[in-house]
Amino acid sequence: MRLKRGLLVQNPIIKVEHLSHHYEMSQQPKKALDDITLEIARGSCTAIIGFNGSGKSTLVQHFNGLLRPTEGSILVDGINVGDRRIDLRALRQRVGMLFQYPESQLFEQTVFADVAFGPRRMHMGRREVRTRVQSALDSVGLPHQHYSSRSPFELSGGQRRRVALAGIIAMSPTILILDEPTIGLDGEGRAEFYMHLQRLQRERGVTVIIVSHDMSEVAKLADWVFVLYQGQLMTQGTPRDIFMQDDRLREWGLAVPPLQDLLSHVRRRGIPAPLDLLTVDEVFAYLQEQKHFFRLVDQQDRRKSPEIARPGMVSDGTSVSSEMYLNEQDAPTERMIALSSARSRSDLRQHPYHESDLEKTLKRPVVHARLPASPDDER
Amino acid sequence: MAQNSIGLTPLLDIQQVTYSYPLQKTHAEEGTTPSPVLRNVSLQIQQGEYVALLGHNGSGKSTLARLCNALLLPDAGRVFVNGQDTRDSTKQQSIRHQIGMVFQNPDNQIIATVVEDDVAWSLALQGFPISMIRERVDTALAAVGIEHLRHMPPHQLSGGQRQRLAIAGILALRPNCIIADEATSMLDPFSRQEMVTLLSHLHQEFGITIIHVTHLLEEVVLAQRVVIMEQGQIVQEGTPATILRDLERLRALKLIIPDTFTLTARLRATGFALSSEAVTIDAIEKGLVGAESNY
Numbered sequence: 122m123r124l125k126r127g128l129l130v131q132n133p134i135i136k137v138e139h140l141s142h143h144y145e146m147s148q149q150p151k152k153a154l155d156d157i158t159l160e161i162a163r164g165s166c167t168a169i170i171g172f173n174g175s176g177k178s179t180l181v182q183h184f185n186g187l188l189r190p191t192e193g194s195i196l197v198d199g200i201n202v203g204d205r206r207i208d209l210r211a212l213r214q215r216v217g218m219l220f221q222y223p224e225s226q227l228f229e230q231t232v233f234a235d236v237a238f239g240p241r242r243m244h245m246g247r248r249e250v251r252t253r254v255q256s257a258l259d260s261v262g263l264p265h266q267h268y269s270s271r272s273p274f275e276l277s278g279g280q281r282r283r284v285a286l287a288g289i290i291a292m293s294p295t296i297l298i299l300d301e302p303t304i305g306l307d308g309e310g311r312a313e314f315y316m317h318l319q320r321l322q323r324e325r326g327v328t329v330i331i332v333s334h335d336m337s338e339v340a341k342l343a344d345w346v347f348v349l350y351q352g353q354l355m356t357q358g359t360p361r362d363i364f365m366q367d368d369r370l371r372e373w374g375l376a377v378p379p380l381q382d383l384l385s386h387v388r389r390r391g392i393p394a395p396l397d398l399l400t401v402d403e404v405f406a407y408l409q410e411q412k413h414f415f416r417l418v419d420q421q422d423r424r425k426s427p428e429i430a431r432p433g434m435v436s437d438g439t440s441v442s443s444e445m446y447l448n449e450q451d452a453p454t455e456r457m458i459a460l461s462s463a464r465s466r467s468d469l470r471q472h473p474y475h476e477s478d479l480e481k482t483l484k485r486p487v488v489h490a491r492l493p494a495s496p497d498d499e500r
Numbered sequence: 501m502a503q504n505s506i507g508l509t510p511l512l513d514i515q516q517v518t519y520s521y522p523l524q525k526t527h528a529e530e531g532t533t534p535s536p537v538l539r540n541v542s543l544q545i546q547q548g549e550y551v552a553l554l555g556h557n558g559s560g561k562s563t564l565a566r567l568c569n570a571l572l573l574p575d576a577g578r579v580f581v582n583g584q585d586t587r588d589s590t591k592q593q594s595i596r597h598q599i600g601m602v603f604q605n606p607d608n609q610i611i612a613t614v615v616e617d618d619v620a621w622s623l624a625l626q627g628f629p630i631s632m633i634r635e636r637v638d639t640a641l642a643a644v645g646i647e648h649l650r651h652m653p654p655h656q657l658s659g660g661q662r663q664r665l666a667i668a669g670i671l672a673l674r675p676n677c678i679i680a681d682e683a684t685s686m687l688d689p690f691s692r693q694e695m696v697t698l699l700s701h702l703h704q705e706f707g708i709t710i711i712h713v714t715h716l717l718e719e720v721v722l723a724q725r726v727v728i729m730e731q732g733q734i735v736q737e738g739t740p741a742t743i744l745r746d747l748e749r750l751r752a753l754k755l756i757i758p759d760t761f762t763l764t765a766r767l768r769a770t771g772f773a774l775s776s777e778a779v780t781i782d783a784i785e786k787g788l789v790g791a792e793s794n795y
Contacts, residue, residue: 418773
């Protein structure tokens, strides 16, 4: 299965057409990329996901000319990467790449010198270098007044990683490629990294491309996702579209984010939870609205009025306070279990949420970064 | 040596341990950064326990793990392994055989060019007879589920498989205890999940004491006891369910809260009959829908 044509993007910053790449290391050349066609929208945050060996690293290494296509073409911000005569330095200045664990590449004595390394290599004047370094440090949340003269090695892991990011920002790239950007960072480091990344995207209009295994991260940051498997582009869409396809993702060796995993468990039990719930708030709202499907602490109402699951009726608004819960901590009684298992599958089927409402929910308007994918695009 | 309440010698007895890294010690002499990585930490772990050591980067959890098998020695306080003091250099070899350690990057502890040779390596070093080596290698490879890869060169294995190989190498020595020090952090989510399941399996099947050092909350749910570290001290201990009751506190400890835990906390507060013991996806599902099938 393969996308026959790329989805149209209004103003693509990267345009990949029929790209294939073979590594020539073994006697039988392995196709690391197989006829990839895709477009990446300017100013977007795009995620590329796939199991180990799916070709995602090979793909992004084409974006800054670390690799050249064996077949097909790539246009990056107007530069044809396949063309041997292009100025690679100019390309790499426009396309910044943050590798995995980039903090291990810091080597200078001071934070300032490390961030200044790139601009200095570009033969900029001292004043220009200083302006760029200071603004890059400020933009990653390391105010230059405080951090410029410190040693990178006395900073925390999260701060060191942001120093590495600043080193790339100082080159003023239009595209920023991040390989597993928050792997190994703790909760605080991660939240800060996300915050500064989103600000860079917003304020500098940088196009961000993330290669990640962390599906929660993809769900949180990306507005468009490409899925690779064995060198081929399997599908693309918004995170919402992608994480709906739970079974296909598993086939491609990918996990869905934990919330979607939980929902698919719940669906397997016959509860028609909509497929397109993405955030905690959405899942919470759905569960609140459809409380009658689930086991509640206060089961009295339900026992008295078994028709509570009537169409359109929101089940018991009487919420139980958390104190009450804490007191009877762990005990779902036998009766509750009996009650919940007494609901038969046919009840659920008759429930209109299963059909019409479900479809309505699925059609709920979603903010797409570009034209939405239609099923016809895949064959 | 301290005895616990039921009178058994704990496998691990960490008594009021303080530790600073050498560089920090230099700083301390200059009077710049006097704060040690571990400050007066005490912890007992019984034979057969499954303990998760949880904390954000730099909280001291890995340092504590390294004190457990004499890779590091305490500046003050003592660490006893089955009653043997880790500072006693004559006992260190025996201590390291009892307590095996798996690190972040399996490549740092894989030596041989063929999988089964790698598992046999330390046995051969100790001069075990060949028949015994063979038997132990077989058992160890089977226990971690990579017996079909025994003739492969390790570099052709996936990250998860290499991490299993590292564990097999330790299992062959028949340790009392395995410490997994951030052993999942370089793995993809599937292999990570498999690694957690494997540790739990080794605990249940072979009664091996497991100490799983991690900064990921979702990896502690199968443990019997979770010990949380912050700034070189133990700040909280309890079952996974008890520590997960206070998500705000965990967030303050710079831990990443998986969305499923945020959701279940909110559901519980609004009348859903979700037991606080429900910490795995399966258990949450059962808590939401009921234990029995609806069909």
